Amino acid sequence: MVTSVDIAGVPADRIRIAPSPLAELGAVLHVLAEPQHHPGAAGAMAKIAAALPAELAPDLEEFGLLWRSGRADFLFPPDPRPTLREELDDVDHLDDERWVAAALAAHRAASPAPQLWSPLRDAIVRQRALAAARARGPQQAAWAERVLTDPPAERDRVRRFLLACESAFFGKVWESVRPALAEEADRRRFELAREGIGALGRISPALSVDTERGLLTVDKLQDQSADARGGGMTLIPSAYGAPHLTIVYATGWQPVLHYPAPGWDPRPVLRVDELDARLTALAHPLRLRFCRTLARGPHTTGELADFWQVTAPEVSRHLAVLKAAGLLISARRGRYVTYRLDLEACTGLGQQLLDVLGR
Numbered sequence: 001m002v003t004s005v006d007i008a009g010v011p012a013d014r015i016r017i018a019p020s021p022l023a024e025l026g027a028v029l030h031v032l033a034e035p036q037h038h039p040g041a042a043g044a045m046a047k048i049a050a051a052l053p054a055e056l057a058p059d060l061e062e063f064g065l066l067w068r069s070g071r072a073d074f075l076f077p078p079d080p081r082p083t084l085r086e087e088l089d090d091v092d093h094l095d096d097e098r099w100v101a102a103a104l105a106a107h108r109a110a111s112p113a114p115q116l117w118s119p120l121r122d123a124i125v126r127q128r129a130l131a132a133a134r135a136r137g138p139q140q141a142a143w144a145e146r147v148l149t150d151p152p153a154e155r156d157r158v159r160r161f162l163l164a165c166e167s168a169f170f171g172k173v174w175e176s177v178r179p180a181l182a183e184e185a186d187r188r189r190f191e192l193a194r195e196g197i198g199a200l201g202r203i204s205p206a207l208s209v210d211t212e213r214g215l216l217t218v219d220k221l222q223d224q225s226a227d228a229r230g231g232g233m234t235l236i237p238s239a240y241g242a243p244h245l246t247i248v249y250a251t252g253w254q255p256v257l258h259y260p261a262p263g264w265d266p267r268p269v270l271r272v273d274e275l276d277a278r279l280t281a282l283a284h285p286l287r288l289r290f291c292r293t294l295a296r297g298p299h300t301t302g303e304l305a306d307f308w309q310v311t312a313p314e315v316s317r318h319l320a321v322l323k324a325a326g327l328l329i330s331a332r333r334g335r336y337v338t339y340r341l342d343l344e345a346c347t348g349l350g351q352q353l354l355d356v357l358g359r
Contacts, residue, residue, distance in 0.1 A: 023080070301339075304339075
């Protein structure tokens, strides 16, 4: 499962790489709304939450459809600007239909094709959008009703809320992370200009580029595709986006990839196939028993065979699966090879599962 972006023939200057205050504010609001997704940001979020004025807290909850389980496409500018106000000015140029469709797209992936997702025009889609909002709480349901009744008024409320966030706390947050994100973008632009689109694959282990086909793939448990051949593509580095690799793929929107800037999340990035291999390796009851023994210290194949009353070849087959999945560490001592469980890999497995699910 991957999300792919067709960048075949797209000139390097049509692949923009730049930080975005609006996208970063959206990431911060998401972390505030869903802190369990981001345990590593708990300290920073506690400070931000403390700086959040009490009068803004109800709006943070009410507008949650914009950034809680997913983030509205208009929070990812295809043409990042230096300031939040400039980017919000660009959002103001969207017509009501596109803005509302993005705002109420909480379950669009399970809905009709994106080009048909229009709550303002389609009565069936409208009811589905309202049902999704009601499932997320009474405040979100009431807000969705107001969005559909008076889009201009609610757009203005959201804009004023985002600017109030900038004044209350995000201005300081942005000034603290902007230099590093700008440096990251500069480095990636230089690599792109020098090496071509293949350089994009080094941004994250979860990204790969097929230079012959002109295809950028994002390793996600999601099957989607986007086409950048018309208007190009934008990549936006983030300090608070990890573990999410968020991509704008809906028809009619320019593809935008919001990615965690290296260095802001120390956890290793696990590909979907790597996670699957580890879970599969641990799913076998005998391999799990071997892990119990190897967690206590190094053992040889013969020792495991004697302890668990199985043949040495059978032990070797199971150890090969565990080692290929990255769960074992082997060491040679004379003519013996010992194996032990990689405790660090196992300790991080639960978080890596959540990271892959949330990517």
